[in-house]
Amino acid sequence: MPGQVKRLLIFVVIICVLFVVSRVLLVPEGFGKYGHYRATAIDTIIALPINYAGHIVCNDCHDDIAETKDASYHQGVNCESCHGPSNDHVQSLEEDEIILPSAPRDRNQCSICHAYSPAKATGFPQIDVVTHNPVKPCISCHDPHAPDPPSVIGGCIACHRGITRTKALSAHSNIECNECHTTQDEHMVNPRAFRPDKPRSRDLCGKCHAKGATSETFTKKVDMTEHGVGYLCWQCHFPHHPEAN
Amino acid sequence: MSNIKREFDRRKFIKGCLLGGVGLGILPTLSKMHEVLGSTEKLAEYVPEIRSYGMGINVKACIGCGKCVNACEQENNVPKDPMYYRTWVERYTLLLSGETIVESPFGGSRGFTDTHQESKILKSFFVPKLCNHCKNAPCVQVCPVGATFTTSEGVVLVDKDYCIGCSYCLQACPYGARFMNPITHTADKCTFCYHRLSRGLLPACVEVCPTKARIFGDTKLRSSQLTRFFRQNEIQVLKGGLNTDPQVFYARLDGEVR
Amino acid sequence: MEGIEQLPEILRLASGYIYPNEAELHWGFLVVIYPYLTGLVAGAFILASLVKVFNVKALLPTYRLSMLTALSFLIVAPLPLLAHLGHPERSLQIFLTPQPKSAMAMFGFVYAWYLMMVLLAEIWLEYRIVLIEKGRTKKGLKKLFYKFVSLWDTDTSKKSIIFDHKAIHFITLVGIPSAFLLHGYVGFIFGAIKANPWWSSVLMPVVFLFSAIVSGIALVLILYTLTSLFKSRPIDMKCLEKLAAFLLYALLVDFSLEMLDFIHRLYESEESIEILGHMITNRLFISLIIVQMLLGTIIPLITLSILHIKKDMPVEFRRLGYLIAAVLIQMGIFSTRWNVVVGGQLFSKSLRGLTIYKVEMLGTEGLFMGILLLVLPLIILYFVAKILPMWQDDPVVDSGTK
Numbered sequence: 001m002p003g004q005v006k007r008l009l010i011f012v013v014i015i016c017v018l019f020v021v022s023r024v025l026l027v028p029e030g031f032g033k034y035g036h037y038r039a040t041a042i043d044t045i046i047a048l049p050i051n052y053a054g055h056i057v058c059n060d061c062h063d064d065i066a067e068t069k070d071a072s073y074h075q076g077v078n079c080e081s082c083h084g085p086s087n088d089h090v091q092s093l094e095e096d097e098i099i100l101p102s103a104p105r106d107r108n109q110c111s112i113c114h115a116y117s118p119a120k121a122t123g124f125p126q127i128d129v130v131t132h133n134p135v136k137p138c139i140s141c142h143d144p145h146a147p148d149p150p151s152v153i154g155g156c157i158a159c160h161r162g163i164t165r166t167k168a169l170s171a172h173s174n175i176e177c178n179e180c181h182t183t184q185d186e187h188m189v190n191p192r193a194f195r196p197d198k199p200r201s202r203d204l205c206g207k208c209h210a211k212g213a214t215s216e217t218f219t220k221k222v223d224m225t226e227h228g229v230g231y232l233c234w235q236c237h238f239p240h241h242p243e244a245n
Numbered sequence: 246m247s248n249i250k251r252e253f254d255r256r257k258f259i260k261g262c263l264l265g266g267v268g269l270g271i272l273p274t275l276s277k278m279h280e281v282l283g284s285t286e287k288l289a290e291y292v293p294e295i296r297s298y299g300m301g302i303n304v305k306a307c308i309g310c311g312k313c314v315n316a317c318e319q320e321n322n323v324p325k326d327p328m329y330y331r332t333w334v335e336r337y338t339l340l341l342s343g344e345t346i347v348e349s350p351f352g353g354s355r356g357f358t359d360t361h362q363e364s365k366i367l368k369s370f371f372v373p374k375l376c377n378h379c380k381n382a383p384c385v386q387v388c389p390v391g392a393t394f395t396t397s398e399g400v401v402l403v404d405k406d407y408c409i410g411c412s413y414c415l416q417a418c419p420y421g422a423r424f425m426n427p428i429t430h431t432a433d434k435c436t437f438c439y440h441r442l443s444r445g446l447l448p449a450c451v452e453v454c455p456t457k458a459r460i461f462g463d464t465k466l467r468s469s470q471l472t473r474f475f476r477q478n479e480i481q482v483l484k485g486g487l488n489t490d491p492q493v494f495y496a497r498l499d500g501e502v503r
Numbered sequence: 504m505e506g507i508e509q510l511p512e513i514l515r516l517a518s519g520y521i522y523p524n525e526a527e528l529h530w531g532f533l534v535v536i537y538p539y540l541t542g543l544v545a546g547a548f549i550l551a552s553l554v555k556v557f558n559v560k561a562l563l564p565t566y567r568l569s570m571l572t573a574l575s576f577l578i579v580a581p582l583p584l585l586a587h588l589g590h591p592e593r594s595l596q597i598f599l600t601p602q603p604k605s606a607m608a609m610f611g612f613v614y615a616w617y618l619m620m621v622l623l624a625e626i627w628l629e630y631r632i633v634l635i636e637k638g639r640t641k642k643g644l645k646k647l648f649y650k651f652v653s654l655w656d657t658d659t660s661k662k663s664i665i666f667d668h669k670a671i672h673f674i675t676l677v678g679i680p681s682a683f684l685l686h687g688y689v690g691f692i693f694g695a696i697k698a699n700p701w702w703s704s705v706l707m708p709v710v711f712l713f714s715a716i717v718s719g720i721a722l723v724l725i726l727y728t729l730t731s732l733f734k735s736r737p738i739d740m741k742c743l744e745k746l747a748a749f750l751l752y753a754l755l756v757d758f759s760l761e762m763l764d765f766i767h768r769l770y771e772s773e774e775s776i777e778i779l780g781h782m783i784t785n786r787l788f789i790s791l792i793i794v795q796m797l798l799g800t801i802i803p804l805i806t807l808s809i810l811h812i813k814k815d816m817p818v819e820f821r822r823l824g825y826l827i828a829a830v831l832i833q834m835g836i837f838s839t840r841w842n843v844v845v846g847g848q849l850f851s852k853s854l855r856g857l858t859i860y861k862v863e864m865l866g867t868e869g870l871f872m873g874i875l876l877l878v879l880p881l882i883i884l885y886f887v888a889k890i891l892p893m894w895q896d897d898p899v900v901d902s903g904t905k
Contacts (some may be wrong), residue, residue: 002666004631008624015619019598027599028407036602041404042473048440051320081312085319112356115457118338119306119357119369124456135333153542178372186383328511330523347520347855372520383698389608390596409596410589411531414605419698421522421852425529430589487697503853 010081051085054078061151066143072146073125082144110138116169123162123242126169159191167240180204180239198234203207203231248431272369297399299327299464299492300451301474302373304499306458309371313450313459314354319439320449325349330377331435332450337501345501371500373458375450376401376422376435376489377483384414384423384432390476393432399464399492400439403429419484437461447452519856528848528860532784532873533583538689538711539840540580540880545686545712546719547573548622548678553749555675561745567893568730569723570629574622581614583876586867606692617685621678627652628674630891632659648749652890663797686715693843700775700854701782701847706764715759718836720750721829726884728826737895740818747825751807754832758800771887778854786849786857789840803828 009044030039056076059066062079069075080086107129116126133141142148155179157164162211167173177183183196203225208215210224229237317323317332334353338346338361348357353371361369378401383402385393392408395401408431415423415432426433438448446452451461462471478496484503485491495502513526551569553559585591601608635656638649687708693699694707724746731738732738768776783791806828810821850857863869 002663003627003654003658005670006669007656011654012619013473023599026595031600033390034397036391036396036600038407039401041394041407042396044404044406045402045436045439046443048321050441050444050446052316052441052446052452054446054452071724074455076457077450080316081453081455085316112312113308113358115461117309117357118363118366119338119371121305124308163368171316199364237553308564326511327514328523328526333523335520345855347853349520349523349580352523383696386604387607387696389605389610391600391602392596407593407596408590410594411584411587411606411607412589413692415524415529416848417696417698419852421524424524425527425589503855 022225049087050086052080053079053085053087053090057090069145074147103136105137105139107136107138110142122166125146125165128169163240170239170241172239199232202233205239209233273327283431285471296397296446296463297465297492298378298442299399299462299471300375300378300437300448301460301462301471301478301480301492301494301496303460303474303478303496304370304372304502305497306456307334307371307373308456308458309336309357310455311351311353311356312455314352314374316449317435317452318443320355321436323433324427325429329426329433331422331433332373334492335374335502336369337499338369338374339499339501340365341367354402370499372495372498373450374420374422374483375493376437376482377420377489377493378435378437380490381488383417383419383487383489384434387413387417389413396439401438401444402436402439403430403435404432405433408432419487421490513775517856517858519851521851521856521858522853525848525851526858528845528858530844530848531587531860531868532862532870533587533868533876535837535841535844536583537580537874538686538844539718539837540576540583540876541686541689541717542711542715542836542840543722543880544573544577544580544617544719545682545715546717546721547576548682548719549716550723550749552679552682555672556679559745561741562749564739564742564894565723565727565746567629567891569719570622570626571887571891571893572723572726572880573719574626574882575887576880577614577618577622578883579876579880582879583873584609584610586872586876587891600905606688606695609688610692613685613688617681621674621681625678626676626891627654628671631656631667632664633892634780635659640753657883667853671753680699683712687712693847695733697848698852699847700773701779701850702843704764706760706767707843710757710760710764713753713760714836716841717750717757718834720746720753721836722828724825725833726751728822728829730893738822738823743822743825747807748811750825750829750832751804751811754800754804754807758804761800766879773856776852778850778857782846782850782857785844786859789848790838795835795838795842798831799838800832803831803835868898 028038028040030069031037033039034042050172055066058079071076080101083101083103088099089101092099111127112127115129120126138144160177164177167175180199181196184194187196190211206224207213208219209221211221213219213221215221235237255284270376273481301470311334313332314330314334317330318325319330323329323331330352332352333349335347335349336353336357338348340346340361342365346361348360350357358372378395378399380395380399382393382395382401385395389411390409391406393401393414394404405426406408410425410432412425412432415425423432423434425431437448438450441448447461448459451459460470460474462469464471464475474496475494480494480496482491482494483498511526518527547569550562551566551573554562554566567582585594588594597608601611631653634649634653636659637648638653641649644804690708693702693711724743726745727743730736734853740844757796768779806824809829810816810824816824845860848858849860862873865871
């Protein structure tokens with residue numbers, strides 16, 4: 001073997017040995033135990049402190065509130081959703097001074113969820129913050145742990161809550177359900193066997209929306225002889241929906 | 246959630262922690278927890294074949310309140326600048342003109358204000374986003390040193406003490422779910438609140454979601470809230486064409502969402 | 504929108520919708536420099552191999568220049584990467600625990616292979632006699648230094664010199680695929696990211712490779728012309744013509760490949776085409792259309808073609824023409840790297856918006872640092888040339904390469 005190759009080879013061997021030795025010395029302990037990563041990384045992540053205690057712990061002490069809440073519309077809303085992170089509160093129970101979680105009482109808190117937005121699902125209870133009892137704190141009428149409406153509900157709304165709430169925000173808010181749907185009394189007893197009907201002719205809408213109708217001037221009027229002939233109105237429009245504005 | 250409950254006796258555990266924590270501050274308590282849940286013991290309990298975490302998202306239920314984003318920030322010490330999010334909420338507004346407007350001001354953490362004239366809207370909805378914890382995670386594939394990895398339960402994590410901060414994983418993530426933490430200078434992302442899972446708790450975003458738009462559980466269990474969610478809805482994943490096999494599943498997702 | 508004034512400037516300047524985490528660019532100016540430098544290395548080495556493997560005698564005067572240029576640029580190439588890391592002190596982990604599935608993990612090994620087994624070995628064999636001679640004649644510390652770099656070799660026999668030549672030929676043979684690997688690999692790092700439609704392309708490594716060859720030849724042409732000018736050595740016109748000819752061929756191939764990529768994207772018109780078109784006509788207009796395409800490709804292409812066809816122009820004019828074309832090409836290739844690296848991060852992966860990127864002046868990722876890293880290889884080259892004579896006819900040399 002020529003001399004220069006020998007010298008280069010020695011040089012290469014030294015570097016390779018250095019590389020192998022440093023690998024043995026420097027690769028962190030536990031690397032590759034479960035996969036191509038440090039096993040200790042999992043321990044570090046698991047050991048991170050929590051801030052949200054979770055609703056199960058809350059229920060241990062506040063079982064009375066939990067019971068009320070779980071029977072109400074807010075049954076799916078967990079405590080810390082409104083009261084904020086409360087692990088400090090749980091941890092401080094054994095201390096002299098108990099840290100209390102926040103208890104928001106102003107209108108802004110409820111409106112985070114309940115302010116009207118067209119992007120929210122149809123039927124989700126929403127209000128127009130400006131017109132719905134302005135300035136009054138929500139809790140003066142509604143109990144957040146049992147937020148049922150202040151008056152007893154009956155009639156159609158008892159079952160058709162979603163449609164009723166949506167209609168309440170639409171231009172048709174003042175029209176009663178039975179003005180468009182004829183409903184037999186048996187529907188209340190056996191709803192699926194006796195369904196309410198939907199308008200079968202265009203005349204019903206035409207009463208207000210036909211050209212020459214005597215309704216208010218801001219009500220949109222169309223020429224019933226030309227507009228959408230061959231279709232019933234509700235096949236294109238959504239009378240319950242604010243879109244009908 | 247019931248599956249988690251089954252494998253960790255939560256009440257007993259928390260009671261134990263409270264007793265163990267008498268006269269001690271929160272940190273010693275945690276180090277104790279760490280001992281209790283030390284990796285070897287924890288994994289001895291695990292049966293990796295039947296455990297595979299995933300999240301279902303019911304798009305129609307999301308009301309864009311942003312509580313999940315705030316809870317995530319508080320639970321995980323996510324930097325406050327409005328450029329770093331482990332989870333965020335997008336609002337899609339499809340106008341009658343055919344235009345689609347997407348917004349996520351402050352990640353949706355401060356809610357959304359109405360900016361479009363209602364009569365011009367065809368429809369509008371919210372979409373929560375987070376790390377998809379892909380089964381074929383491109384971020385795990387590209388990490389040069391093994392600082393990001395998939396645990397046996399299918400959670401993709403970052404080892405912040407080993408990450409070299411090359412940002413290659415950020416480039417590889419198709420969902421924009423990762424960011425460079427400006428304090429640690431390492432990659433950062435959603436962990437499915439792995440530290441909470443190991444204590445038998447739900448991820449913070451799932452805990453606070455008031456409309457149950459987020460459902461967390463084991464994708465392989467025969468009966469769980471998540472399985473029920475799969476049965477009852479048509480499920481889609483984001484950017485399915487990239488073959489990343491996401492473990493965050495969306496129900497009733499609109500085609501405009503990317 | 505309420506509170507919009509609290510948003511950082513970058514979010515207010517972004518247009519359309521970007522994912523919240525996408526506002527910041529993560530691979531900035533420094534990562535642009537890295538593929539630019541490795542491109543120069545690969546290009547310069549391939550030029551050198553033309554002499555040794557393909558026996559292009561006319562290019563002999565640039566052989567050593569190309570080798571030493573490749574070495575100086577290769578030494579600097581990892582520095583911008585190192586500087587941009589969040590934790591440069593952890594960079595050695597890439598050697599310790601390389602993740603086998605990661606394209607980037609191979610960087611250390613590809614780099615080490617190329618530096619040790621190709622460039623240093625070839626340069627050592629080429630200069631072995633020179634180093635032994637210097638080790639004999641110099642005194643004191645310098646003597647020790649030369650003894651060390653010659654690895655205490657003393658064999659200057661005819662037989663060993665003949666072996667050197669054979670070995671160099673062999674190393675160059677291995678070196679060409681290695682140089683292809685070095686830079687094609689850099690292209691692969693970008694081309695294999697399926698999440699990014701601007702990068703994800705099979706052509707990426709090939710385009711990188713040919714633009715590397717173009718930039719390497721152009722750089723050697725510039726250095727050869729300038730050193731000759733400053734050292735007032737006569738320029739070997741035959742050599743310069745040959746360099747320019749190879750530059751023209753490489754540029755033609757590079758241009759065709761880039762056009763192919765462009766037309767292919769346009770014809771396929773995938774989901775991303777709208778936002779990419781928007782990006783090219785807005786954010787990248789100057790750097791892509793003006794600098795990369797017009798100044799960096801089309802004008803040099805025309806200049807070189809005219810000079811190639813019309814051989815009867817005066818020598819001074821030709822020399823100036825070649826120099827200008829080469830400088831424009833350098834600008835163009837730098838823009839190419841910029842457009843790939845920065846362009847790939849300007850659009851949102853939601854394909855709905857564009858963010859912005861502004862280079863800072865100071866700081867580790869700033870303009871100043873970038874310029875420093877671009878000048879550093881030239882400074883290193885200056886000192887390397889002090890130790891290793893650049894020109895074949897320098898007095899010490901009798902290696903008999905001729």
